[in-house]
Amino acid sequence: MKMNEALSIKIDACFSPHLYPVYKDQESIVVIIDILRATSAICTAFEHGAHKVIPVATVAEARDYKEKGFKVGAERDGIMVDGFDFGNSPFSYMGDQVKDQTIVITTTNGTQAVEAAKEAYKVVIGSFINITALCDWLIAEKRPVLLLCSGWKNKFNLEDALFAGAVTEALTQKTEQFKCGDACLALKYLYQMAKQDPVKFLKHSSHKERLAKLNLKKDIKYCLTPDLSSIIPVLENGALVRLPVKSYLESAS
Amino acid sequence: MKMNEALSIKIDACFSPHLYPVYKDQESIVVIIDILRATSAICTAFEHGAHKVIPVATVAEARDYKEKGFKVGAERDGIMVDGFDFGNSPFSYMGDQVKDQTIVITTTNGTQAVEAAKEAYKVVIGSFINITALCDWLIAEKRPVLLLCSGWKNKFNLEDALFAGAVTEALTQKTEQFKCGDACLALKYLYQMAKQDPVKFLKHSSHKERLAKLNLKKDIKYCLTPDLSSIIPVLENGALVRLPVKSYLESAS
Numbered sequence: 115m116k117m118n119e120a121l122s123i124k125i126d127a128c129f130s131p132h133l134y135p136v137y138k139d140q141e142s143i144v145v146i147i148d149i150l151r152a153t154s155a156i157c158t159a160f161e162h163g164a165h166k167v168i169p170v171a172t173v174a175e176a177r178d179y180k181e182k183g184f185k186v187g188a189e190r191d192g193i194m195v196d197g198f199d200f201g202n203s204p205f206s207y208m209g210d211q212v213k214d215q216t217i218v219i220t221t222t223n224g225t226q227a228v229e230a231a232k233e234a235y236k237v238v239i240g241s242f243i244n245i246t247a248l249c250d251w252l253i254a255e256k257r258p259v260l261l262l263c264s265g266w267k268n269k270f271n272l273e274d275a276l277f278a279g280a281v282t283e284a285l286t287q288k289t290e291q292f293k294c295g296d297a298c299l300a301l302k303y304l305y306q307m308a309k310q311d312p313v314k315f316l317k318h319s320s321h322k323e324r325l326a327k328l329n330l331k332k333d334i335k336y337c338l339t340p341d342l343s344s345i346i347p348v349l350e351n352g353a354l355v356r357l358p359v360k361s362y363l364e365s366a367s
Numbered sequence: 368m369k370m371n372e373a374l375s376i377k378i379d380a381c382f383s384p385h386l387y388p389v390y391k392d393q394e395s396i397v398v399i400i401d402i403l404r405a406t407s408a409i410c411t412a413f414e415h416g417a418h419k420v421i422p423v424a425t426v427a428e429a430r431d432y433k434e435k436g437f438k439v440g441a442e443r444d445g446i447m448v449d450g451f452d453f454g455n456s457p458f459s460y461m462g463d464q465v466k467d468q469t470i471v472i473t474t475t476n477g478t479q480a481v482e483a484a485k486e487a488y489k490v491v492i493g494s495f496i497n498i499t500a501l502c503d504w505l506i507a508e509k510r511p512v513l514l515l516c517s518g519w520k521n522k523f524n525l526e527d528a529l530f531a532g533a534v535t536e537a538l539t540q541k542t543e544q545f546k547c548g549d550a551c552l553a554l555k556y557l558y559q560m561a562k563q564d565p566v567k568f569l570k571h572s573s574h575k576e577r578l579a580k581l582n583l584k585k586d587i588k589y590c591l592t593p594d595l596s597s598i599i600p601v602l603e604n605g606a607l608v609r610l611p612v613k614s615y616l617e618s619a620s
Contacts, residue, residue: 270550298522
């Protein structure tokens with residue numbers, strides 16, 4: 115590979131859905147990241163057999179789906195909204211209640227990020243749960259990548275940044291084709307400091323403190339566990355579905 | 368000091384003027400950061416005797432001032448705009464052309480950040496040039512601090528993040544009164560990795576590459592030099608002036 119072919123594909127990170135308009139382009143694959151807990155929960159639902167996950171931005175939209183008979187998850191400020199079937203704990207998205215089901219979900223941050231990026235070339239869901247499958251696919255696609263961190267109410271958060279750093283490290287270690295934007299350069303360093311013990315690294319973070327109050331230590335540990343799934347959820351016509359295995363294998367070959 | 372008094376003052380960082388509305392409050396001192404090169408140039412102007420610096424957001428406003436006879440700096444995309452007195456190289460803001468003068472300045476990023484935050488409780492200018500004076504004053508003020516990185520065209524950049532990390536480290540090392548938001552936690556780690564050799568650390572950053580093309584290595588080295596000045600520029604009635612020494616000494620005592 116010539117030098118001008120190497121380092122030719124951009125990977126960058128955006129720390130808030132509110133900043134997405136500044137970063138958006140027509141070319142990039144956008145990876146939605148909401149580690150605690152929406153994107154971890156969505157990946158879990160697919161691993162446990164969910165047919166489709168419809169992300170919606172508002173509780174009102176979620177309620178409309180609930181009235182139509184759908185299974186609906188709704189979370190605000192870390193807590194399940196009354197009258198719905200799930201919050202956003204990944205442990206809710208397991209077993210018979212998700213298997214072969216179409217599930218609707220709205221969360222404080224993650225589904226807002228999906229909404230912001232819905233017009234992108236391609237929108238996929240990332241979490242530690244599916245990180246290796248996601249990274250292998252991103253490398254095979256040979257497209258610019260934008261890691262869109264959901265954050266907390268449009269502010270930067272540490273756990274989404276950590277995951278974006280992990281993806282950046284994986285992509286730049288496995289191939290020389292990616293050129294990091296400044297945010298990814300910073301995140302790669304951050305991940306290198308954190309990777310020996312991510313749970314400890316996050317112990318001072320705002321969101322972990324928030325979740326600890328809600329007694330969700332088990333969720334946090336689960337959400338930081340890599341490679342429980344090899345499914346990549348992708349947005350198609352407003353709903354998340356599994357990225358077809360055929361397309362994945364073809365592009366990886 | 369009791370534990371609930373310790374860690375009671377928030378320090379956070381915002382990576383883009385576009386995100387400022389998400390972070391703003393009525394209480395925080397906002398530190399404007401544009402290391403390469405606007406805030407470094409402004410601190411340099413005051414150290415070299417400038418009387419006042421009027422930041423304006425647009426080239427049109429800058430031109431109005433020029434027509435009224437002011438000395439005016441105007442930079443876009445790293446280059447001095449034709450017809451003005453300065454670009455944003457700190458080396459332009461030295462000597463007789465700044466001494467005792469009122470200077471008007473507009474830049475791609477830094478003066479946009481001042482414009483975004485102009486209604487804040489207090490707006491001050493930060494750079495490595497005045498870092499220790501700034502940090503000592505922030506500690507004495509006992510107020511929440513928001514480090515507003517100008518970035519590059521509203522995107523995250525590495526050198527502003529590095530400086531915000533340096534301020535966070537200084538503030539949290541010298542006193543236990545500050546509690547870091549997630550962005551400052553991340554930046555503190557970043558700075559700890561970079562501080563042995565910040566010039567080397569920045570060598571892959573987007574903006575450094577951009578400036579290297581413009582043959583500005585001397586500017587970069589200068590802008591990363593700490594404590595060339597102990598003056599803190601503060602925004603008052605739309606213009607930057609020196610923070611009065613009396614007020615500074617009183618609050619520090």
